[in-house]
Amino acid sequence: MNATSCNHAKEADRFTADQPRVQWHDQALWFVRAKRDTAAHAVEEWEQLRETASQIKRHTLARLPEYLEQFEENALRLGAQVHWARDADEHNRIVLRILQQHGVHKLVKSKSMLTEECHLNPFLEQHGVEVVDTDLGERIVQLRSQPPSHIVLPAIHIKKEEVGQLFHQCLGTEPGATDPKYLTEAARGHLREKFLEAQAGLSGVNFAVAETGGVIVCTNEGNADLGTSLPRLHIACVGIEKIVPRAADLAVFLRLLARSATGQPITSYTSHFHGPISGGELHIVLVDNGRSRIRADRQFWESLKCIRCGACLNTCPVYRRSGGYSYQHTIPGPIGSVLGPLKDAKKNYSLPYACSLCGSCTDICPVKVPLHHQLLTWRGEIVRRGLLPWRKWLEMKAVSWVLRNRRRYQWSGKLARWAVRWMPRWMLYNRLNDWGKSRELPEFPRKSFRELYRNRNGRNQ
Amino acid sequence: MQVGLFIPCYIDQLFPDVGMATVEVLEKLGVQVDFPIEQTCCGQPMANTGCIEDTRPLAERFLAIFRDYPYVVCPSGSCVSMVRHHYEAYLAGRPGFEELKRKTMELCEFLVQVLGVERIDARFPHRVGLHNSCHGHRELRLGAASELVIRPYNKVRKLLESVDGIQLTELDRPDECCGFGGTFAVNEQAVSTLMGMDRLQDHQQAGSEVITAADMSCLMHLDGLIRRNGKPLRVMHVAQIFAGRPLPGSPQATSLAK
Numbered sequence: 281m282n283a284t285s286c287n288h289a290k291e292a293d294r295f296t297a298d299q300p301r302v303q304w305h306d307q308a309l310w311f312v313r314a315k316r317d318t319a320a321h322a323v324e325e326w327e328q329l330r331e332t333a334s335q336i337k338r339h340t341l342a343r344l345p346e347y348l349e350q351f352e353e354n355a356l357r358l359g360a361q362v363h364w365a366r367d368a369d370e371h372n373r374i375v376l377r378i379l380q381q382h383g384v385h386k387l388v389k390s391k392s393m394l395t396e397e398c399h400l401n402p403f404l405e406q407h408g409v410e411v412v413d414t415d416l417g418e419r420i421v422q423l424r425s426q427p428p429s430h431i432v433l434p435a436i437h438i439k440k441e442e443v444g445q446l447f448h449q450c451l452g453t454e455p456g457a458t459d460p461k462y463l464t465e466a467a468r469g470h471l472r473e474k475f476l477e478a479q480a481g482l483s484g485v486n487f488a489v490a491e492t493g494g495v496i497v498c499t500n501e502g503n504a505d506l507g508t509s510l511p512r513l514h515i516a517c518v519g520i521e522k523i524v525p526r527a528a529d530l531a532v533f534l535r536l537l538a539r540s541a542t543g544q545p546i547t548s549y550t551s552h553f554h555g556p557i558s559g560g561e562l563h564i565v566l567v568d569n570g571r572s573r574i575r576a577d578r579q580f581w582e583s584l585k586c587i588r589c590g591a592c593l594n595t596c597p598v599y600r601r602s603g604g605y606s607y608q609h610t611i612p613g614p615i616g617s618v619l620g621p622l623k624d625a626k627k628n629y630s631l632p633y634a635c636s637l638c639g640s641c642t643d644i645c646p647v648k649v650p651l652h653h654q655l656l657t658w659r660g661e662i663v664r665r666g667l668l669p670w671r672k673w674l675e676m677k678a679v680s681w682v683l684r685n686r687r688r689y690q691w692s693g694k695l696a697r698w699a700v701r702w703m704p705r706w707m708l709y710n711r712l713n714d715w716g717k718s719r720e721l722p723e724f725p726r727k728s729f730r731e732l733y734r735n736r737n738g739r740n741q
Numbered sequence: 742m743q744v745g746l747f748i749p750c751y752i753d754q755l756f757p758d759v760g761m762a763t764v765e766v767l768e769k770l771g772v773q774v775d776f777p778i779e780q781t782c783c784g785q786p787m788a789n790t791g792c793i794e795d796t797r798p799l800a801e802r803f804l805a806i807f808r809d810y811p812y813v814v815c816p817s818g819s820c821v822s823m824v825r826h827h828y829e830a831y832l833a834g835r836p837g838f839e840e841l842k843r844k845t846m847e848l849c850e851f852l853v854q855v856l857g858v859e860r861i862d863a864r865f866p867h868r869v870g871l872h873n874s875c876h877g878h879r880e881l882r883l884g885a886a887s888e889l890v891i892r893p894y895n896k897v898r899k900l901l902e903s904v905d906g907i908q909l910t911e912l913d914r915p916d917e918c919c920g921f922g923g924t925f926a927v928n929e930q931a932v933s934t935l936m937g938m939d940r941l942q943d944h945q946q947a948g949s950e951v952i953t954a955a956d957m958s959c960l961m962h963l964d965g966l967i968r969r970n971g972k973p974l975r976v977m978h979v980a981q982i983f984a985g986r987p988l989p990g991s992p993q994a995t996s997l998a999k
Contacts, residue, residue, distance in 0.1 A: 293931055324890070632791075660791040719969050
């Protein structure tokens with residue numbers, strides 16, 4: 281539409297051009313979806329868990345200010361230091377200040393979509409801090425200077441051959457190596473050094489418990505534990521929507537999170553941080569960055585219930601075939617298509633349309649974010665704000681005008697059916713016919729249903 | 742029993758036999774069918790584009806046309822879902838709207854829930870793959886979605902299973918979207934096509950000869966891909982199977998056409 285907006289369909293074309301890769305990407309993610317199904321179906325009370333989780337989130341969001349203050353009070357009591365960041369910029373500056381105060385120039389990070397959202401890495405690098413992502417997938421995309429293409433499986437779009445090539449260049453592994461075990465060992469060795477050198481560790485947070493002041497980090501690689509216990513300084517960055525009221529609530533969310541994300545009953549490591557390690561410091565940065573605005577939004581506040589499990593990405597038939605980068609937003613897939621326009625509706629206007637409204641995301645979401653309904657609601661907002669390309673808007677105006685009158689509708693139908701039957705193929709199938717690029721049009725019949733029905737009844741009478 | 746027959750615009754204009762088959766199925770079961778001629782379209786294309794103000798007059802027309810029928814029956818899950826789940830924005834509080842939502846039903850749903858049909862009196866000796874169209878499946882809940890941990894059921898499949906001679910095939914992904922999605926099919930042509938081709942592949946490996954569904958729109962998209970790519974598959978709406986239509990292209994169908 282214009283230079284500042286991204287068009288998902290156009291971006292998707294880059295990915296779909298390589299069909300074997302699309303098929304591979306689709307199957308890799310469907311494998312995760314199938315694992316999730318097996319894991320979910322093994323829990324008889326799954327639907328009850330989803331409903332409970334949804335209600336806990338609704339309740340918490342309704343009383344978020346109280347719970348945040350309670351969390352701060354308890355975290356301080358445990359000896360943590362708590363910082364509040366209004367936006368990404370303030371978050372980045374707080375982190376940098378903490379690092380500078382401690383003379384840190386080497387930082388290890390475990391997975392955090394929040395710091396991706398805030399573009400923390402480039403900010404710190406500009407200020408002379410070496411940042412190493414220690415989650416294997418994150419490290420792979422970092423070495424390729426790419427953002428993650430998935431919120432749980434950041435390097436899902438990269439094949440093992442490509443990883444082998446990358447590691448050969450960056451880590452000096454054998455040329456042509458593709459064995460995942462060998463490559464993982466190499467990354468492990470490389471990261472061990474980084475862990476030992478690091479002067480501080482930064483982690484994301486999956487849950488922050490108001491009644492205890494503790495933060496919980498779920499990983500499969502144990503990298504968050506290593507990164508936050510070797511160095512004396514741990515910075516935990518938390519989106520304010522990550523609060524849960526009670527420790528007991530974790531019993532609900534932890535059962536849902538890993539099953540929904542990867543089909544595991546629980547992540548390999550679920551680390552509870554209650555205050556700093558002895559002799560160390562724990563800094564918790566609570567980040568708003570637009571969340572208060574979403575919370576106040578009558579239509580889209582439920583998107584804040586999201587626990588970033590990625591299940592909606594794995595199940596989304598569009599995401600699986602268009603890849604994470606086609607969304608041009610930190611968080612791709614259905615949830616990203618709701619959050620993207622909340623951040624910048626003009627830039628991300630096409631995301632709510634990158635969806636066939638199949639509803640699979642809504643049914644899979646462990647906290648019952650009504651994702652496809654929110655995407656449909658967004659489309660109404662896009663039109664209301666005048667962000668829909670004018671051609672589409674005009675088309676719909678014209679179609680609606682025809683359909684508002686029975687005779688106009690009947691005559692238009694008759695004319696179209698007649699024209700399509702008589703038009704030569706080259707006139708029907710051209711670059712204006714997006715349908716016909718890959719499919720045949722239906723065979724346009726001589727008579728409509730209403731004509732057949734009238735004829736039959738006429739005969740009967 | 743009298744029902745108002747709601748025939749979606751694209752079925753009216755492009756697939757008249759699906760409408761006729763619906764009439765025949767209902768009449769054979771003793772239902773008195775009335776087709777109010779003033780109807781045009783439920784407004785879903787406009788609504789799904791977000792053009793709310795262009796949808797409103799169509800929703801209002803729909804209520805005026807259908808409000809006095811005891812039931813409104815339609816051979817499309819998607820269009821029924823539009824009325825039941827998405828008219829709220831246009832018609833909330835209007836007299837007759839709550840009743841309209843309750844009594845507007847997709848064909849299979851009406852057969853099973855209102856008429857209590859357990860067996861369809863038809864013969865179709867072919868291998869048939871059921872495409873669970875998303876709006877019927879996940880919005881009207883015609884069947885248990887694979888994402889949910891609930892007791893499995895499927896109203897459309899149950900009716901199909903009762904058809905004489907039919908063999909239903911088993912798909913790898915029984916309820917993945919075909920990629921039609923209304924204007925999505927043209928806005929996201931490439932992704933839509935890949936989704937459709939994957940469905941066809943699944944049906945082929947499962948041995949389907951015919952793909953059937955409670956929504957002709959998905960089948961229109963799949964058929965477009967079948968014909969473009971010369972796939973050995975056919976599409977038929979469930980109403981056509983219930984009405985005893987022969988397999989398109991079979992000797993029986995050809996002799997009938999003559």
